[in-house]
Amino acid sequence: MNAPLxxxxxxxxxxxxxAVAMREIGREARKAARALALAPAAQKNKxxxxxxxxxxxxxxxxxxxxxxxxxEAKSTGATAAFLxxxxxxxxxxxxxxxxxxxxxxxxxxxxTVMSAWRRPNGMRIERxxxxxxxxxxxxxxxxxxxxxxxxxCLKAGNAAILRGxxxxxxxxxxxxxxxxxxxxxxxxxxxxxxxxPTRDREAVGMMLAGLDDAIDVIVPRxxxxxxxxxxxxxxxxxxxxxxxxxxxxxxxxxxxGMAKSIVLNAKMRRTGVCGAAETLLVDRAxxxxxxxxxxxxxxxxxxxxxxxxxxxxxxxxxxxxxxxxWGTEYLDAILTAGVVDGVDAAIAHIExxxxxxxxxIITEDKNAAEKFLREVDSAIVLHNASxxxxxxxxxxxxxxxxxxxxxxxxxxxxxxxQLTTFKYRIRGSGQTRP
Amino acid sequence: MNAPLxxxxxxxxxxxxxAVAMREIGREARKAARALALAPAAQKNKxxxxxxxxxxxxxxxxxxxxxxxxxEAKSTGATAAFLxxxxxxxxxxxxxxxxxxxxxxxxxxxxTVMSAWRRPNGMRIERxxxxxxxxxxxxxxxxxxxxxxxxxCLKAGNAAILRGxxxxxxxxxxxxxxxxxxxxxxxxxxxxxxxxPTRDREAVGMMLAGLDDAIDVIVPRxxxxxxxxxxxxxxxxxxxxxxxxxxxxxxxxxxxGMAKSIVLNAKMRRTGVCGAAETLLVDRAxxxxxxxxxxxxxxxxxxxxxxxxxxxxxxxxxxxxxxxxWGTEYLDAILTAGVVDGVDAAIAHIExxxxxxxxxIITEDKNAAEKFLREVDSAIVLHNASxxxxxxxxxxxxxxxxxxxxxxxxxxxxxxxQLTTFKYRIRGSGQTRP
Numbered sequence: 001m002n003a004p005l006x007x008x009x010x011x012x013x014x015x016x017x018x019a020v021a022m023r024e025i026g027r028e029a030r031k032a033a034r035a036l037a038l039a040p041a042a043q044k045n046k047x048x049x050x051x052x053x054x055x056x057x058x059x060x061x062x063x064x065x066x067x068x069x070x071x072e073a074k075s076t077g078a079t080a081a082f083l084x085x086x087x088x089x090x091x092x093x094x095x096x097x098x099x100x101x102x103x104x105x106x107x108x109x110x111x112t113v114m115s116a117w118r119r120p121n122g123m124r125i126e127r128x129x130x131x132x133x134x135x136x137x138x139x140x141x142x143x144x145x146x147x148x149x150x151x152x153c154l155k156a157g158n159a160a161i162l163r164g165x166x167x168x169x170x171x172x173x174x175x176x177x178x179x180x181x182x183x184x185x186x187x188x189x190x191x192x193x194x195x196x197p198t199r200d201r202e203a204v205g206m207m208l209a210g211l212d213d214a215i216d217v218i219v220p221r222x223x224x225x226x227x228x229x230x231x232x233x234x235x236x237x238x239x240x241x242x243x244x245x246x247x248x249x250x251x252x253x254x255x256x257g258m259a260k261s262i263v264l265n266a267k268m269r270r271t272g273v274c275g276a277a278e279t280l281l282v283d284r285a286x287x288x289x290x291x292x293x294x295x296x297x298x299x300x301x302x303x304x305x306x307x308x309x310x311x312x313x314x315x316x317x318x319x320x321x322x323x324x325x326w327g328t329e330y331l332d333a334i335l336t337a338g339v340v341d342g343v344d345a346a347i348a349h350i351e352x353x354x355x356x357x358x359x360x361i362i363t364e365d366k367n368a369a370e371k372f373l374r375e376v377d378s379a380i381v382l383h384n385a386s387x388x389x390x391x392x393x394x395x396x397x398x399x400x401x402x403x404x405x406x407x408x409x410x411x412x413x414x415x416x417x418q419l420t421t422f423k424y425r426i427r428g429s430g431q432t433r434p
Numbered sequence: 435m436n437a438p439l440x441x442x443x444x445x446x447x448x449x450x451x452x453a454v455a456m457r458e459i460g461r462e463a464r465k466a467a468r469a470l471a472l473a474p475a476a477q478k479n480k481x482x483x484x485x486x487x488x489x490x491x492x493x494x495x496x497x498x499x500x501x502x503x504x505x506e507a508k509s510t511g512a513t514a515a516f517l518x519x520x521x522x523x524x525x526x527x528x529x530x531x532x533x534x535x536x537x538x539x540x541x542x543x544x545x546t547v548m549s550a551w552r553r554p555n556g557m558r559i560e561r562x563x564x565x566x567x568x569x570x571x572x573x574x575x576x577x578x579x580x581x582x583x584x585x586x587c588l589k590a591g592n593a594a595i596l597r598g599x600x601x602x603x604x605x606x607x608x609x610x611x612x613x614x615x616x617x618x619x620x621x622x623x624x625x626x627x628x629x630x631p632t633r634d635r636e637a638v639g640m641m642l643a644g645l646d647d648a649i650d651v652i653v654p655r656x657x658x659x660x661x662x663x664x665x666x667x668x669x670x671x672x673x674x675x676x677x678x679x680x681x682x683x684x685x686x687x688x689x690x691g692m693a694k695s696i697v698l699n700a701k702m703r704r705t706g707v708c709g710a711a712e713t714l715l716v717d718r719a720x721x722x723x724x725x726x727x728x729x730x731x732x733x734x735x736x737x738x739x740x741x742x743x744x745x746x747x748x749x750x751x752x753x754x755x756x757x758x759x760w761g762t763e764y765l766d767a768i769l770t771a772g773v774v775d776g777v778d779a780a781i782a783h784i785e786x787x788x789x790x791x792x793x794x795i796i797t798e799d800k801n802a803a804e805k806f807l808r809e810v811d812s813a814i815v816l817h818n819a820s821x822x823x824x825x826x827x828x829x830x831x832x833x834x835x836x837x838x839x840x841x842x843x844x845x846x847x848x849x850x851x852q853l854t855t856f857k858y859r860i861r862g863s864g865q866t867r868p
Contacts, residue, residue, distance in 0.1 A: 034785070038809060111808075119830060123819055130811070132841055216841050237671060237842050258864040265866035351468070373859045374545075375472060377564070385557055385862025394867065395559060395858070396551065407566055407650050407855045408671050409843040421841045424829070425807045428819025430692040432699035433828065 015202055022206045025161060026214025028191035029134045033159035035189050037131045041108035043186050044154055048104035051182030052097040055147060058178045059093050065174035066143065073167050085141040086168055096147045096175070099399065103151045106398040109417045110157045126425045131157030133216035135419060136207050137401070138163045138230060140222035143171035149221070150179050150193040152401050156419035159192050161215060163207055165222075166199035173197075208233040219401050219414070224329075239414050241379075241405040243329040244274035244357035246387040249346040249372065250294065251363030252286030258384060259290060259362045260297055265386040266360065268301050272331045274403055275358050275380075275390030279326065280337040281346045284310075287339050295337065303333045310339040326353045343368040347375045354378060356405045358390040379405050379412040449636055456640045459595060460648025462625035463568045467593035469623050471565045475542035477620050478588055482538035485616030486531040489581060492612045493527050499608035500577065507601050519575040520602050530581045530609070533833065537585045540832040543851045544591045557862045563854045565591030567650035570641050571835070572597045572664060574656035577605035583655070584613050584627040586835050590853035593626050595649060597641055599656075600633035607631075642667040653835050653848070658763075673848050675813075675839040677763040678708035678791035680821040683780040683806065685797030686720030690727060692818060693796045697728055699820040700794065702735050706765045708837055709792050709814075709824030713760065714771040715780045718744075721773050729771065737767045744773040760787045777802040781809045788812060790839045792824040813839050813846040 036044070055062070066088040073086055109129050116126040135153045137160060139145040146162055153160035164172035176195040183192050196203045207215065212235045219239045220230040227240050248266050250259045266277035280298075282291050292314040298305055299317050306321040318337070325336040326349075340346050343361070350359050360382040361372040369383040380390050390413070392400025397415030404410045410418035470478070489496070500522040507520055543563050550560040569587045571594060573579040580596055587594035598606035610629040617626050630637045641649065646669045653673045654664040661674050682700050684693045700711035714732075716725050726748040732739055733751050740755040752771070759770040760783075774780045777795070784793050794816040795806040803817040814824050824847070826834020831849030838844045844852035 034811070037811065117830065119828070123823070125829060255864075261864065261866050269867055369861075373861075377468075377471065378857065380858045380860065382860040383862060385860055385865040386867050388867040389557070389860065389865070391867075394553070396553060411855055412858045421845055423812065424814045424846045426814065426816040426819055426823065427803075427807075428817060430689075430696065431819040431823070432695055433703055433820050433822040433825075 014200075018198065018200055018202055019206060019210065021198075022196070022203060022211060023214070025191070025194050025196065026134075026211045028189075029159040029161050029194055030214050032189040032192040033131065033134050036154065036157045036159055036192050037110070039157065039188060041110070043188065044108065044157070045104050047154065047182045047186035047188050048100050048151055049182070050185040051147070051151065051179050052100035052104070054178035054181040055093060055097040055100065055175065058174060059090060062088060062093055062171065062174040062178070063090075065170035069143075069168050069170045078167070082141055082167075086143070086171070088143060088171060092144060096144045099144075099148055100151050103155050103399050103416070106155060106416055108155065109420050114422060121431050123426055123428045123431050127422050128425050129417070129420045130423050132419055132421050134159045134161060134214055136161045136163070136211070136215040136218040136236075138204060138207060138218065138220045138222070138226065140165040140226060141168055142221075143168040143175055145221050146172045146175040146195065147179060148399065149219070149401055150176070152399055152416055153419060154192060156416045158419055159194070161194045161196065161207065161211075163196045163204060166201065169199045205233065209235045212236055221402055237406075237408065239402060239404040239406065239410045239418070241274060241355065241357055241403050243355045244276070244390070244403070245279065245327060245329050245353060245355040246275055246277050246357055246390070247279045247281055247346075247350050247354060247359045248277045248387060249281040249340070249343070249350070249359070249361045250283060250286065250290055251343060251361060251365060251368050252283035252290075253365035253368065254286060254290060254362040255364060256290055256293060260294060262360070262362055262384070262386050263294055264297060264301060266388055267298060267303055267335050268333065269386070269388050271333050273388065275388045276331065277360075277387050278329050278336065279353070280335055281340045281349060282337070283343070283346070284339050284341050291339065298335060303335055306334065306336050308338040311337045329355070343371055347372060350376055350378070357403070358382070358387045360385060360387050379403070448634070452632065452634055452636055453640060453644065455632075456630070456637060456645060457648070459625070459628050459630070460568075460645045462623075463593040463595050463628055464648050466623040466626040467565065467568050470588065470591045470593055470626050471544070473591065473622060475544070477622065478542065478591070479538050481588060481616045481620035481622050482534050482585055483616075484619040485581070485585065485613050486534035486538070488612035488615040489527060489531040489534065489609065492608060493524060496522060496527055496605065496608040496612070497524075499604035503577075503602050503604045512601070516575055520577070520605070522577060522605060526578060530578045533578075533582055534585050537589050537833050537850070540589060540850055542589065543854050548856055555865050557860055557865050560859045561856050562859050563851070564857050566853055566855050568593045568595060568648055569853060570595045570597070570645070570649040570652040570670075572638060572641060572652065572654045572656075572660065574599040574660055575602055576655075577602040577609055579655050580606045580609040580629065581613065582833065583653070583835055584610070586833055586850055587853060588626060590850045592853055593628070595628045595630065595641065595645075597630045597638060600635065603633045639667065643669045646670055655836055671840075671842065673836060673838040673840065673844045673852070675708060675789065675791055675837050677789045678710070678824070678837075679713065679761060679763050679787060679789040680709060680711050680791055680824070681713045681715055681780075681784050681788060681793045682711045682821060683715040683774070683777070683784070683793070683795045684717060684720065684724055684728065685777060685795060685799060685802050686717035687799035687802065688720060688724060688796040689798060690724055693724060694728060694731055696794070696796055696818070696820050698731060698735060700822055701732060701737055701769050702767065703820070703822050705767050707822065709822045710765065711794075711821050712763050712770065713787070714769055715774045715783060716771070717777070717780070718773050718775050725773065732769060737769055740768065740770050742772040745771045763789070777805055781806060784810055784812070791837070792816070792821045794819060794821050813837070
């Protein structure tokens with residue numbers, strides 16, 4: 001009090017103003033979280049229905065905002081891939097609204113009794129799902145994340161603080177306005193889904209380290225740079241994966257036909273998703289039968305293969321794998337391939353080079369399969385199925401906010417249930433502790 | 435490389451040496467965690483049985499070490515309460531061994547299928563419990579935590595890095611030696627339970643911020659200063675509660691007899707435990723009937739009461755409550771008491787002043803009870819039962835490493851199940867993603 005005013009530069013002053021605004025957003029989100037936690041499923045669903053309608057009704061406003069974002073991005077030399085991620089059209093806006101409908105139709109996880117038991121003294125203990133609180137979501141160019149993430153958080157009874165990419169700021173703002181319309185229509189607080197109202201990049205740092213009291217968990221959605229920064233700087237828990245260096249191990253006892261279809265799907269169905277295979281390991285015991293057909297199939301499908309000596313030997317198109325290749329997530333039509341001595345060597349290789357995301361074994365040998373499923377320490381392990389199933393929708397979660405490779409709370413696809421926590425509810429009849 | 439050597443002070447050099455040693459402990463723990471994760475239940479149980487035997491067999495060595503710790507603590511002017519926490523005798527050593535037996539008899543959580551479902555494409559998805567990895571435990575004067583925490587971590591398949599209080603260093607080392615004997619006898623790695631081999635206080639800082647790669651979660655066991663420091667400085671998740679400002683709300687529809695026995699138990703059974711009640715709230719609607727008997731009973735039992743005006747009015751021994759009292763965890767025979775306007779006001783009070791630990795309502799009114807259980811956002815909420823049931827043993831968990839008020843992963847008593855995480859195991863028959 002009455003401390004002499006310190007001279008501050010313009011940017012320091014702006015930073016201080018931003019900090020004040022961010023703290024206010026945090027406080028409001030915390031308050032909204034309390035309201036949402038107690039909101040009945042019907043009210044949340046009413047909001048989600050109204051949001052979908054508002055998104056559909058705001059199509060032209062969203063497209064106009066998006067056109068401005070795109071024009072600016074183009075003028076600053078954004079790549080075609082970037083512009084594609086940024087771009088919205090009528091189809092993408094409809095898909096966003098449909099996504100809101102899908103989330104609305106999910107079962108409300110809040111209030112579910114996860115387990116219940118009675119104690120010898122007659123007390124009944126229940127573990128009940130409750131919302132996490134406030135979820136911070138930091139994303140990059142895709143503006144549709146605004147709707148997807150905001151709605152998933154809402155369904156789970158959480159308030160959301162969203163921070164979109166600065167390049168998609170206008171698009172996110174237009175989508176966010178539609179979400180707020182839906183909240184208001186259902187009588188829920190506007191601040192239940194907040195969008196950071198500035199492109200100032202300092203806001204991200206404040207979300208990561210300045211709002212510990214207001215944010216319970218942060219979910220980054222974007223490339224490795226964003227995720228790495230969030231994992232390094234966040235003062236609150238993070239649900240994320242830095243990378244998906246996913247392996248397919250083809251055991252000597254695999255059927256060639258099944259191995260071919262799974263390997264092709266795991267690598268080539270979509271190369272840019274985190275569950276895409278990046279490394280193929282083939283059992284030396286089956287290599288004579290399996291290796292050449294698999295390698296030829298992939299090369300013919302347009303996949304570059306970087307292999308060890310054994311893999312190079314089967315096709316002249318195979319390039320040599322460098323040491324770094326074994327730990328690389330290409331997110332492209334490139335695969336590292338090698339021959340290993342059975343399931344134990346495959347497991348050891350995966351533990352050494354993998355990212356604990358998703359790994360698969362193909363085999364008819366039950367013992368090898370069980371060993372692999374037990375010993376590979378990844379969020380998702382599969383037997384005789386494609387790694388591309390690493391997806392909340394494919395798990396039956398309806399929707400996901402991302403995939404986590406952290407060990408705590410959420411691991412694998414983060415759906416609406418993983419966005420909740422629990423409390424214990426105990427019903428007694430006068431019990432006291434002896 | 436070949437950088438000129440910087441002159442370092444003795445303590446800098448010691449710090450660097452310690453950092454190297456700590457990183458080595460971290461690496462070894464990580465390796466041991468892998469072995470433990472795959473160790474069958476029988477092998478872990480063999481180790482636990484051998485540990486109990488070794489603790490019993492090392493009684494004189496442990497007592498001798500403890501005598502040295504106590505002599506030093508006395509010479510530096512430790513309080514009687516501190517010396518009591520530090521002290522071991524034959525009974526406490528037996529209790530430690532019995533605790534190891536109790537943990538051995540718990541069900542092994544690793545490998546349990548938590549849920550399972552089949553997808554329309556025929557894939558079967560299972561969510562299976564797996565160990566967390568490496569658990570860091572930082573504790574203060576009670577040396578028995580060495581055995582309790584080490585054994586609980588082991589049971590859940592986790593490696594443990596233990597850091598006891600520097601005052602109990604010799605006692606912890608003697609207990610730790612017995613645990614290692616048990617590990618070796620069962621063929622498990624010695625480093626599965628590591629004890630930081632120095633009293634250097636810098637080691638704590640390194641556990642909190644220098645071993646992120648080696649430690650998955652930290653559990654502080656001790657006073658508010660320790661827990662606060664760990665929560666502030668830790669770069670990894672923390673399972674803890676800073677304080678337990680637990681409330682008992684006596685509704686107007688409570689039976690006086692039940693209210694009396696629960697309130698007395700909640701406050702006075704043991705005043706120093708985190709589940710002890712610190713605040714009594716009485717419904718204005720029932721105050722005429724309930725308030726005086728409850729207040730008189732507590733005062734007569736030797737409890738100091740700090741009350742609002744209404745509570746002060748019923749007995750001249752009641753002292754006025756200050757603003758700070760409403761948020762204070764006394765851990766002593768002191769209680770703050772006030773009158774509120776029904777269950778809504780009670781809930782609002784608890785949300786404002788509570789610590790989200792454990793809160794109870796006493797009432798015969800089902801609606802008020804359900805409202806309280808639903809709306810109080812605490813790890814444990816009770817109806818017609820004492821807050822002193824906030825304990826893993828009382829929940830039927832067999833043993834606990836502490837109670838958590840954080841929202842993620844573990845909330846409430848942290849038992850052997852809460853020291854695990856999960857992975858998804860998928861069994862297919864050649865499925866690929868369309």
